[in-house]
Amino acid sequence: MPSPIKAKIPTQSDDETASARPDVKLGELSGFIGFYLRMAQTMSFQAYAKDAAAAGRTIRAGHFAVLTLIGENPGITQTALSRANGRDKSSLTPVIDELERRGFVTRHRVESNRRAYSLQLTADGDVARRKLLLAAIANERRLESVLDPGDREELLRMLKLFTEKMAKQIEG
Amino acid sequence: MPSPIKAKIPTQSDDETASARPDVKLGELSGFIGFYLRMAQTMSFQAYAKDAAAAGRTIRAGHFAVLTLIGENPGITQTALSRANGRDKSSLTPVIDELERRGFVTRHRVESNRRAYSLQLTADGDVARRKLLLAAIANERRLESVLDPGDREELLRMLKLFTEKMAKQIEG
DNA sequence: GCAGGATTGTATGGTGACAAACTATTTGAG
């Protein structure tokens, strides 16, 4: 393949302000949203894990989303939950297992469709959800602190839009 | 549990346009950047995986970043690379092992510091890098397609800013 | 009704990531 493959990289304004300590050049990477989405997500998660470790045990970041979604959508099925949560249904099985074992969630067979489970949040589950909510809010404040005030809303808006449209594109 | 724990959720404009098919309510989740970062990253990765599966074999998304970083920073060490890439150094060991085995990368002991390896991209490695670059560009176009023209630059700018500042905050 | 296909959830296997423990070096305090 002789061609230079210039291929017009997206942006590549070449900021070259790496995330690491010294001056690592990112090159073409610096134009890719995909790269920075992964980095940003990693940072966000690490910040949460750090706080969680410093505070109590409760390291489960994903449980908050699950408890919230069940609380907001009583009777939701595992498949619908997994889709709203962006994870595979098979990943959800052990999570629901544990939440049920801890008494946070109940599984009831749906009469009109006996393959499916109807998920409900218990009172204990709601207490757990609120605790995790506080941790999530604390983490969110941390994320906010590195953004200009207006940027936070802008970023949230674009991430929502992006998520919705990508979901449609992938499914369709 | 008497107290309501209102706790002023960040935004919660309650769009409630879930990513899934039906009308799943996201509730408090809809105000969290952390939640949407994870969703967006998942979507981006799934889109790439789908394309990769449709095209050839080359499913390795992370290899592109590694090859690019080595190419841009000849002689970089594994630890510096892992930091720039946002992954643990122990995760990098098997990756470099394979890239070396395939003849894409060379490891040389640094004379002035014999603990460290100096990483270099080979000619074959650069060819591989270019192939993966094309795939990455194709994926990036897909991500672009769901954003308004101006939004792409805005999103990239904010993700960069966010990534850099978070990295500093976590290390410091 | 009644096969054949779609769906709901589960079990299993593989992958990729981190943390912690380890070896080999380098650095620094005294």
Place this chain on the structure above:
DNA sequence: CTCAAATAGTTTGTCACCATACAATCCTGC
């Protein structure tokens, strides 16, 4: 100089996730 601490890389253990295959249930066409 020497020994303790820090650093570079690897190894091991664990965990979360997905893909695949599976059992049960449902829906459809005929």
